Amino acid sequence: MQLSDFDFDLPEALIATRPAEPRSSARLLVAKGDEIIDGVVTDLLEWLQPGDRLVLNDTKVIPARLSGYRVRSGPEGETQARMEVTLLEPRAGGAWAALIKPLKKIREGEEIIFAAGLKGRLLSKEDGQGVVQFDLQGDDFDAALEAAGNMPLPPYIAAKRAADDKDKTDYQTVWAKHSGAVAAPTASLHFDEALLAALKARGVSFTHVTLHVGAGTFLPVKVDNVKEHKMHAEWGRVTEAAAAEIAATKAAGGRVIPVGTTALRLIESAAADGEIAPWEGNTDIFIYPGFEFHVADALMTNFHLPKSTLMMLVSALLGQDRIRTVYDHAVKEGYRFFSYGDASLLIP
Numbered sequence: 539m540q541l542s543d544f545d546f547d548l549p550e551a552l553i554a555t556r557p558a559e560p561r562s563s564a565r566l567l568v569a570k571g572d573e574i575i576d577g578v579v580t581d582l583l584e585w586l587q588p589g590d591r592l593v594l595n596d597t598k599v600i601p602a603r604l605s606g607y608r609v610r611s612g613p614e615g616e617t618q619a620r621m622e623v624t625l626l627e628p629r630a631g632g633a634w635a636a637l638i639k640p641l642k643k644i645r646e647g648e649e650i651i652f653a654a655g656l657k658g659r660l661l662s663k664e665d666g667q668g669v670v671q672f673d674l675q676g677d678d679f680d681a682a683l684e685a686a687g688n689m690p691l692p693p694y695i696a697a698k699r700a701a702d703d704k705d706k707t708d709y710q711t712v713w714a715k716h717s718g719a720v721a722a723p724t725a726s727l728h729f730d731e732a733l734l735a736a737l738k739a740r741g742v743s744f745t746h747v748t749l750h751v752g753a754g755t756f757l758p759v760k761v762d763n764v765k766e767h768k769m770h771a772e773w774g775r776v777t778e779a780a781a782a783e784i785a786a787t788k789a790a791g792g793r794v795i796p797v798g799t800t801a802l803r804l805i806e807s808a809a810a811d812g813e814i815a816p817w818e819g820n821t822d823i824f825i826y827p828g829f830e831f832h833v834a835d836a837l838m839t840n841f842h843l844p845k846s847t848l849m850m851l852v853s854a855l856l857g858q859d860r861i862r863t864v865y866d867h868a869v870k871e872g873y874r875f876f877s878y879g880d881a882s883l884l885i886p
Contacts, residue, residue: 588741589792601687654685718750
């Protein structure tokens, strides 16, 4: 299985830089059997049946992108350098692993001053990243980060425009609860309260799980032989109640449909032994063609990057030839791609 097997041509104009408004008005491509049906997200009310269960990732994206400056005193007096810091994952004692640009312009022990009274000291450099110790912790840190930080938009959006206050709403799910993600579970961005209420009235159930999406979700695959790729690890949790709900739906003959690849990867991690069970820890599960799915009966997801691990995941679910046909159709019909783009419902 070669990396080139998961490549396709994507016109630049199809990369979405803003979401549809309202959220649920985005387009929805449904691939079921040999059919491909074009619609909108609110058509989920026709495609989902009483007894189906949607699995939703309730992680909350933190405004992880910070702008600040480094101050240094020397023979020439005090000098400053602008610094851009993107938080990646928490470490012990209020420290964070972070991308720092430009990393070469700051030394270990030096301080970066941000807005809202937030300061961070560089503890170390490792693998092209830094570890930053912040002067605030707990609720104080969260409040300062909310005031000083911007949403960490994916590289393909950030290259086209800067994040703004609108992204603090747009790049967050309506059910976001547990802070810790530096990227959104983007298929979930299509749901608003009205659609959730309508689905509930139709007899569709919801289960919340938590997977803190890391920046590694955007890392490119650098090996030609797909099986040699090493996935980044992300922390997740499936509670006892969540596992019981999913198991009950399976036993009753309902469909379990994760919303987004993060929810799918988590529940399949929790079902590695064949049946869903409570689970907590770091998962680096890598799903590519040949994978045996134990829980997911279908998947709602956005349209993914060429040659990405997420293209491999949807190829595992539907089959490589089938997903190629689906993506050819999506490009031809002008569907919007990636985090702020349109959605698909993939039913094997």
